[in-house]
Amino acid sequence: VVVNLASVERPIINSKSMETLEDFENALDENDESLTSGMIYAYAAISQKCGYVNFTPAVTADVPALEQLAKRNGVVLAGKDGKTGQTLYKTVLASMFQKRGLKVEGWYSTNILGNRDGEILNDQEHVKSKISTKQGVLPSILKYDDFVHQVHIHYYPPRGDLKEAWDNIDFTGWFGVKMQMKVNWLGCDSILAAPLVVDLVRWVHFLQGLGMSGNVKELGSYFKAPVGLEENDFFDQWLLLRSLN
Amino acid sequence: VVVNLASVERPIINSKSMETLEDFENALDENDESLTSGMIYAYAAISQKCGYVNFTPAVTADVPALEQLAKRNGVVLAGKDGKTGQTLYKTVLASMFQKRGLKVEGWYSTNILGNRDGEILNDQEHVKSKISTKQGVLPSILKYDDFVHQVHIHYYPPRGDLKEAWDNIDFTGWFGVKMQMKVNWLGCDSILAAPLVVDLVRWVHFLQGLGMSGNVKELGSYFKAPVGLEENDFFDQWLLLRSLN
Amino acid sequence: VVVNLASVERPIINSKSMETLEDFENALDENDESLTSGMIYAYAAISQKCGYVNFTPAVTADVPALEQLAKRNGVVLAGKDGKTGQTLYKTVLASMFQKRGLKVEGWYSTNILGNRDGEILNDQEHVKSKISTKQGVLPSILKYDDFVHQVHIHYYPPRGDLKEAWDNIDFTGWFGVKMQMKVNWLGCDSILAAPLVVDLVRWVHFLQGLGMSGNVKELGSYFKAPVGLEENDFFDQWLLLRSLN
Amino acid sequence: VVVNLASVERPIINSKSMETLEDFENALDENDESLTSGMIYAYAAISQKCGYVNFTPAVTADVPALEQLAKRNGVVLAGKDGKTGQTLYKTVLASMFQKRGLKVEGWYSTNILGNRDGEILNDQEHVKSKISTKQGVLPSILKYDDFVHQVHIHYYPPRGDLKEAWDNIDFTGWFGVKMQMKVNWLGCDSILAAPLVVDLVRWVHFLQGLGMSGNVKELGSYFKAPVGLEENDFFDQWLLLRSLN
Numbered sequence: 001v002v003v004n005l006a007s008v009e010r011p012i013i014n015s016k017s018m019e020t021l022e023d024f025e026n027a028l029d030e031n032d033e034s035l036t037s038g039m040i041y042a043y044a045a046i047s048q049k050c051g052y053v054n055f056t057p058a059v060t061a062d063v064p065a066l067e068q069l070a071k072r073n074g075v076v077l078a079g080k081d082g083k084t085g086q087t088l089y090k091t092v093l094a095s096m097f098q099k100r101g102l103k104v105e106g107w108y109s110t111n112i113l114g115n116r117d118g119e120i121l122n123d124q125e126h127v128k129s130k131i132s133t134k135q136g137v138l139p140s141i142l143k144y145d146d147f148v149h150q151v152h153i154h155y156y157p158p159r160g161d162l163k164e165a166w167d168n169i170d171f172t173g174w175f176g177v178k179m180q181m182k183v184n185w186l187g188c189d190s191i192l193a194a195p196l197v198v199d200l201v202r203w204v205h206f207l208q209g210l211g212m213s214g215n216v217k218e219l220g221s222y223f224k225a226p227v228g229l230e231e232n233d234f235f236d237q238w239l240l241l242r243s244l245n
Numbered sequence: 246v247v248v249n250l251a252s253v254e255r256p257i258i259n260s261k262s263m264e265t266l267e268d269f270e271n272a273l274d275e276n277d278e279s280l281t282s283g284m285i286y287a288y289a290a291i292s293q294k295c296g297y298v299n300f301t302p303a304v305t306a307d308v309p310a311l312e313q314l315a316k317r318n319g320v321v322l323a324g325k326d327g328k329t330g331q332t333l334y335k336t337v338l339a340s341m342f343q344k345r346g347l348k349v350e351g352w353y354s355t356n357i358l359g360n361r362d363g364e365i366l367n368d369q370e371h372v373k374s375k376i377s378t379k380q381g382v383l384p385s386i387l388k389y390d391d392f393v394h395q396v397h398i399h400y401y402p403p404r405g406d407l408k409e410a411w412d413n414i415d416f417t418g419w420f421g422v423k424m425q426m427k428v429n430w431l432g433c434d435s436i437l438a439a440p441l442v443v444d445l446v447r448w449v450h451f452l453q454g455l456g457m458s459g460n461v462k463e464l465g466s467y468f469k470a471p472v473g474l475e476e477n478d479f480f481d482q483w484l485l486l487r488s489l490n
Numbered sequence: 491v492v493v494n495l496a497s498v499e500r501p502i503i504n505s506k507s508m509e510t511l512e513d514f515e516n517a518l519d520e521n522d523e524s525l526t527s528g529m530i531y532a533y534a535a536i537s538q539k540c541g542y543v544n545f546t547p548a549v550t551a552d553v554p555a556l557e558q559l560a561k562r563n564g565v566v567l568a569g570k571d572g573k574t575g576q577t578l579y580k581t582v583l584a585s586m587f588q589k590r591g592l593k594v595e596g597w598y599s600t601n602i603l604g605n606r607d608g609e610i611l612n613d614q615e616h617v618k619s620k621i622s623t624k625q626g627v628l629p630s631i632l633k634y635d636d637f638v639h640q641v642h643i644h645y646y647p648p649r650g651d652l653k654e655a656w657d658n659i660d661f662t663g664w665f666g667v668k669m670q671m672k673v674n675w676l677g678c679d680s681i682l683a684a685p686l687v688v689d690l691v692r693w694v695h696f697l698q699g700l701g702m703s704g705n706v707k708e709l710g711s712y713f714k715a716p717v718g719l720e721e722n723d724f725f726d727q728w729l730l731l732r733s734l735n
Numbered sequence: 736v737v738v739n740l741a742s743v744e745r746p747i748i749n750s751k752s753m754e755t756l757e758d759f760e761n762a763l764d765e766n767d768e769s770l771t772s773g774m775i776y777a778y779a780a781i782s783q784k785c786g787y788v789n790f791t792p793a794v795t796a797d798v799p800a801l802e803q804l805a806k807r808n809g810v811v812l813a814g815k816d817g818k819t820g821q822t823l824y825k826t827v828l829a830s831m832f833q834k835r836g837l838k839v840e841g842w843y844s845t846n847i848l849g850n851r852d853g854e855i856l857n858d859q860e861h862v863k864s865k866i867s868t869k870q871g872v873l874p875s876i877l878k879y880d881d882f883v884h885q886v887h888i889h890y891y892p893p894r895g896d897l898k899e900a901w902d903n904i905d906f907t908g909w910f911g912v913k914m915q916m917k918v919n920w921l922g923c924d925s926i927l928a929a930p931l932v933v934d935l936v937r938w939v940h941f942l943q944g945l946g947m948s949g950n951v952k953e954l955g956s957y958f959k960a961p962v963g964l965e966e967n968d969f970f971d972q973w974l975l976l977r978s979l980n
Contacts, residue, residue: 144618158596173436191418351893403841663926681908
């Protein structure tokens, strides 16, 4: 099983060369620059019939060409962007607000991190991939999208290998009464990611052995942007995972 | 349907007079002081075949004598202690920590509130009832009890009708790496409670009409200390509620 | 006394037309676009011998041409950018860290606000003026500049007329032990600004009556970027103010 | 110079034996239990003409008998209760609120700590000494006392050698508009205390060499409850310290 744990790549612009496997392989032969390193590594893994996990927000195996190859080769795919910290608790708390009928009016999230991951996210292009996976999670849980949702990420060297997140959630109850919830998270991404990576390697190996192939939506609880699954509610995702047993 | 929304009462000390319905009625005839106002109101409600909801942490209908009467009279009971704010999100976040294998080492919770509810909780005896329902929720979710759990409540008049809660959660990941999560909640108990009360009245009326009686564990997601249900995980409780449909 | 309380303007680019009063008046005659509305209002005020207060971060009376006119006309100037909330407490806490020999390694500040002020700050050009006055305050207090200082401002409509700030301060003590302080401020800018504006009008009127003119550095404690004063430490500024008595 | 850095002692009850030096020495001869260990160590230090610093909240040299002995022996005293963390920033922020005319309506402070100091503070009697020095600081700074001030300390083993403090400050501006400031402090008491202790040893040695004796109020900025000084405002205390130069 190959796991992509690299720093985030820039968003892809032109996706024509990734539509079919033939397009992809032609593009590869022509050194087409629209193919990213992440895709090429994914192609290599899938060609070798290795299960493939995309733990990053980059577009890699989640293009039609590679999904086609995975199906053909009997390879299990899982992705993308490990749900380790802020997005994890957001998809938990949003579920609570929805189930209690409390209307979220605004959700402001900011992150500071200090290592090489942070440095790369400091690039205005790279950070777009990351913010896009973090940004999309709330509407499918809340079942509405008339609220303000902001996600900011800042490279802040004093935080070192740790990551700090701060959230402010504005919500209203009956009679429009305004209430607030705030969260401060002092985590360590590597430590939070490691057991998920090990779990995923085991799952992918096990499911491929059962004859599954392509994206496995049942593994969605591990990811910020689960490929092939609309659901971002952590608990609904958890029930899906349990259904594998 | 009768709903108890009174301020918290002191914990009961001697429960002998509540063991059987006969004991209870004898105690009532003798003006036995161990029967609390809450119990007497519950008795009156159940005798009149009114559904009964205990939204407070006090011991009221949750004594064998009154459960017996409820069964006999075909009365639905629901309780106890509405799960509106801090305990609600604690039973949501604890579930997340458990499902991600993150070991909670300590959970420090404090509350400040300024209205009459706060004033009564300022009494060292009354507050015990409240802290006991707030204190018990974590072990059944986390599936272990080797952690420090503190819950404090303080009467703080400047907060007025609002309630503020602050939590600090210490948890560890692989290699014992220490991490922290902190929550600050600025809520309004009445506004959070009101829709739950209306829901409960509808549920109790509806379920009694279906022929149910006694404590309904499926309503556990509404309560801090659900009578007849060991489970405090909000999402497991939610699945139970959905099973009523 | 004229007070500028308008929303922030974009930073000025070319300042050649503001070097001398003659340049300024020529530019005015030629409708030179490098003169901003704020400057023209300031010019009008000073010409009429009205004391002038710049409560905004924009460059208005703080150009040589207008300072020259103020001196000539016996007009007192005060500015700029009212120190009402986050910057106020930052210039207080920074003084504490400095006096206790605690080394600040990083200071991350973020702000959310929802009214028209916020909307204008949402413009990438306008916000630069604001961030520049907020950004400059720490080194003169701490007496060093080898630390990371970030200031972010976001337009967040759910916050309405209120303003929320969040700060994280990383500091070290002996043996490099890392410590943190975090601040969350829930304020209302108009209410915080109003008494300062009234104070300033009184001071400017009073000092102009005493025969003073030009920028009065003793009024520095009211401002984020006091014109003519290097000192940003709130308490040193306070001693200066007291020296006026 | 002798420095008392022991854990906090219980408050003294009967102070008759400490009124004069003669009373004290008689009590000592009779093994009178109202004399605490802290007092006896202080007596030993002062008798040996050693400068004496009380870094703890206990009553030790701050009784008439020992102040008399210190004066007679030319011994400098400094105390009491090192101002290292929460009380330090409170006496800084309170000064800001007072100088800006912002009315403090409530100040709720809580502390969690996990080491032996915390364990001893867990004793309901010992903690009283500590809370009393922490509780008294605000009115002299704010110049009024019609506000609610709560200070809580809890022994919370997961925090280990570190100390966490959380404050909520409710204040009002014009028209009674309510605002809030919240502080979260993650400090390490030993690291914060160490340089203060070294400073104090130097100061006491230096001032005793200049011929001073008894309590030196100019050292008040180092302490939560400066003996002989009414002033708790950190910046006024700082000006006093500077006046020694």
